[in-house]
Amino acid sequence: MIKILSLKTQLPSVVAACDEAIEKLSLAANNPQASLYxxxxxxxxxxxxGCESKDMKIIKFCLGTIQRLIAQQGIDAKGARHVVDCLYNLxxxxxxxxxLLQTAALLMTTSDLVHGDTLARLMVLCMRMVVASExxxxxxxxAAAATARQLVALVFERALAEANGQLxxxxxDVRPQSNSKAPKDLKPCAADAFLILQVDVLMYRCAA
Structure with missing residues (x-):
């Protein structure tokens, strides 16, 4: 009881959101036609x-719960955008x-919901962690480098599947990049692959 009162005092908005979510779950349980997503x-x-709080225990718990929702394929494109924004901010x-890297990899490997600007943010998240620091x-x-390589491979696999009509x-459902230079006639996965190639070429030129 003391912990609950403490949480209500420190994070009242989180508690209120939890109460609302519980109410929605109760209503959905009694309505088979309710939208799962x-x-x-x-x-x-x-x-x-909860992830926006400063409490590491709460953040770890929330990320773990988000991972379970992802693993059960219980989120849609809108939810995926919220998750990526959350990971990016953390x-x-x-x-x-x-x-964060585990969650990013899980989201990409269990769904095809991440495209456009959302994918770009996820890639930036990984690339920023590639360099060791204090x-x-x-x-x-x-781990960040391995995750980035995995995400790039997935992007091209999906572009191929899309071209073959398998995806x-x-x-x-795609949040387009504001500065995207991909041809407008490209499908979402192909556009993602195009932009990944652009970034690779730019990085190569900068390193040369």
């Missing part, structure tokens, strides 16, 4: 808010970086 997105909201603060050990940097992505 709508309910899960309601659950995501307090989890994302990454800027160097918070639980290995867990706040980051070498093992985290190596279809609803363009309405």
């Amino acid at each position: 709508g309910v899960v997105n309601q659950i995501l909201y307090p989890l994302v808010q 990454g800027q603060g160097h918070v639980l970086e290995l867990k 706040a980051r050990d070498a093992s985290t940097a190596h 279809k992505v609803n363009p309405a």
Whole structure:
């Protein structure tokens, strides 16, 4: 009881969001026609808010719960965008970086929801962790490099599957990049691959 009262005092918005999510879950349980994704997105909201707290225990718990939702394929494109934005913001603060990388890889390998600007943010998250620093050990940097390679490979695999008609992505689910230079006639996965190639070429030229 003391812990609950403390949480209500420190994070009232998170508690309120949890209460609302519980109410929505109760209503959905009694309504077979209720949208699963709508309910899960309601659950995501307090989890994302919890990740914005300064309490490492709460952040770790929220990330773990988000991972379970992802593993069960319980989020839609909108939810995926919220998750990536959450990971990106945590990454800027160097918070639980290995867990962020795990969540990013899980999201990409269990769904095809991440495209456009959302994919770009996920790639930036990983690339920023590739360089070891005082706040980051070498093992985290190596894990980030491995995750980035995995994500790039997935992008091209999906572009191939899309070209073969094995994968279809609803363009309405894609948050386009504001500075995208990909040809407008490219499908979402092909556009992602095009932009990845552009970044690789740019990095090669900068290193030359």
